[in-house]
Amino acid sequence: MQKDVLYIDAEDDITAIIGKIKSSESSVVALVPPKRIGVLQSIVNLQLISRSAKKNHKKIALVTVNPALMALAAAAKIPVAKNLQSKPEIIKSQTDDSIQDDIIEGATVSIGDHAGQQAVDNSKVDKAIDELSDEVSNQKDKKSDSRSASKPKIPDFNKFRKKLVLIIIAGVLLVGFIIWAIFFAPRATVVISAKTTNTSINTPIVIKAGATTDFKKAIIKATKLTDSEEKSITFSPTGKKDAG
Structure with missing residues (x-):
């Protein structure tokens, strides 16, 4: 002993x-x-x-x-x-x-x-x-x-390492969530339904001056426009012709 x-x-x-x-x-x-x-x-x-x-x-x-x-x-x-x-x-x-x-x-x-x-x-x-x-x-x-x-407190490196790993994992998850929220989450499929009525657009119309426009009768009033212009030119004859 x-x-x-x-x-x-x-x-x-x-x-x-x-x-x-x-x-x-x-x-x-x-x-x-x-x-x-x-x-x-x-x-x-x-x-x-x-x-x-x-x-x-x-x-x-x-x-x-x-x-x-x-x-x-x-x-x-x-x-x-x-x-x-x-x-x-x-x-x-x-x-x-x-x-x-x-x-x-x-x-x-x-x-x-x-x-x-x-x-x-x-x-x-x-x-x-x-x-x-x-x-x-x-x-x-x-x-x-x-x-x-009086003795200084020695930090526990194992706890510090665990905290560091948790912080890194949390940072990666946060970045992944931000990317998903910006680029993937806003996608949506929109379906629009509209009620329509079939109408023929091949309807003959009458355009007539002095008439009154009536869409039900397919009559459109026409306005007649004229354009006149006078022109003159001076020239010298170069030959003679006996016209009797």
């Missing part, structure tokens, strides 16, 4: 450490603390880390050779490995008197009053884990929101 190695920074708080464990994709997580163990020097924090790992179905191990941290890990029942290649194992816990100062932090009663009792109430530890998990989730949501807001 492949394990995930998480390097803890000296500036990391308990929330950041639990967040790293929760976001790890592997079910086996190796925690490598810094030289200055920082928040890991508290048995309460180690128990919070252990409970959070169990809640998220992960197995954790500390990679350290620090005697104090190894003793705290033994009290929190967290496996310890000397290096990344060695097999982690739970170290036998020391006596309560030797680690009691680390177990009780900020208490107002003496150490003797807590002898033989459990270091931390399980319900309080679970409540603290839930609060830390909520805080980690809120921090992740804020980071994801800020990243999505």
